[in-house]
Amino acid sequence: MADHQRQRIHPAADVVALPTTPLVPRGTSPSDKGIRIQHLPPLQRAMPAIRATPTKNRSCCCKCVCWTISLIVLLLIAIAATAGILYLVFKPKLPNYSIDNLRISDLRLNFDMTLYAKFDVIFTANNPNKKIGIYYKKGGKLSVWYTKTKLCEGSLPVFYQGHQNKTMLNVALTGQSQHGNTLMTALQEQQQMGRIPLDLKVHAPMAIRLGKLQLRKVKVLGECLLVVDSLSTNNLISIKASNCKFRLKL
Known part of the structure; x- marks a missing residue:
C-alpha cells in the first residue's frame, strides 16, 4: 500500500511542543525589551x-x-x-487636765514696746487608768495665747504618775510679745466687757508603763479655751468658761 494511502487511513498526529509562558511582572508586557524572566520559588509552608x-x-x-x-x-x-x-487587758484611756486657778503676776509694756507677761497656772493632771502608769518626760510645755499671739510659756515638771492618780501642778509662765501696744489695747477693751478669751495649750511628752514594761515615748497635745473676767495683776482671776480637748500623737 502506498504511503499516501497509509496516511489517509491512519493519519499521523504531529507532536507539537507547547510553548512555555514566562512569568512577567504585573504592569509590564512580554514585548518590553531588556526584561528578565525570573522563576518564583515554590511556596514555603509556615512553621508554627x-x-x-x-x-x-x-x-x-x-x-x-x-x-x-x-x-x-x-x-x-x-x-x-x-x-x-x-x-x-489594760483598757487604756487618755489623761486629762483641768485648769484650777490662774493668776497674773505681771503684765506691762517694756520700753521697746514689747508686752511682758508672767502668769501662774495651777492645773490638775488626772490619770484615769487602773493598770497604766505615766512618766512625764523632759520637754513638756504649757503656754497661754491670746488670739494667735503667744503671751507666755512655761515648762512642765518631770515626774511619774501612778494608777488612777490626780496630781496638782503649779507652773510659772513668762514671755514677751511683739506689738505690745496693740495687744495691751485689745486686752483692755476685752476687760471692759468682762470677757477675755485665752487659749492654754499643753504639749506633754510621756512614756506609758504597762506593769513593769515601759513603752516608747508618745505625746499628749491638749488645748483649753478659757474665758476670764479680768487681767488684773496679783489677783485670782475668775474663769467663766473652760473647754478642754486632748489627743494622742505617736
Missing part, C-alpha cells in the same frame, strides 16, 4: 512558632515573693492580735 518554656529562676522568684507577702501578712495579724489583747 515554638513557645519558650518558663525558666526555673522565674519560678523561684515567684515563690520568694509569695513567701515574703505571706510572712508580712502573718506579722501584721500577730501585731494586731497583740494590740487587741493589750487593749482588752
Whole structure:
C-alpha cells in the first residue's frame, strides 16, 4: 500500500511542543525589551512558632515573693492580735487636765514696746487608768495665747504618775510679745466687757508603763479655751468658761 494511502487511513498526529509562558511582572508586557524572566520559588509552608518554656529562676522568684507577702501578712495579724489583747487587758484611756486657778503676776509694756507677761497656772493632771502608769518626760510645755499671739510659756515638771492618780501642778509662765501696744489695747477693751478669751495649750511628752514594761515615748497635745473676767495683776482671776480637748500623737 502506498504511503499516501497509509496516511489517509491512519493519519499521523504531529507532536507539537507547547510553548512555555514566562512569568512577567504585573504592569509590564512580554514585548518590553531588556526584561528578565525570573522563576518564583515554590511556596514555603509556615512553621508554627515554638513557645519558650518558663525558666526555673522565674519560678523561684515567684515563690520568694509569695513567701515574703505571706510572712508580712502573718506579722501584721500577730501585731494586731497583740494590740487587741493589750487593749482588752489594760483598757487604756487618755489623761486629762483641768485648769484650777490662774493668776497674773505681771503684765506691762517694756520700753521697746514689747508686752511682758508672767502668769501662774495651777492645773490638775488626772490619770484615769487602773493598770497604766505615766512618766512625764523632759520637754513638756504649757503656754497661754491670746488670739494667735503667744503671751507666755512655761515648762512642765518631770515626774511619774501612778494608777488612777490626780496630781496638782503649779507652773510659772513668762514671755514677751511683739506689738505690745496693740495687744495691751485689745486686752483692755476685752476687760471692759468682762470677757477675755485665752487659749492654754499643753504639749506633754510621756512614756506609758504597762506593769513593769515601759513603752516608747508618745505625746499628749491638749488645748483649753478659757474665758476670764479680768487681767488684773496679783489677783485670782475668775474663769467663766473652760473647754478642754486632748489627743494622742505617736
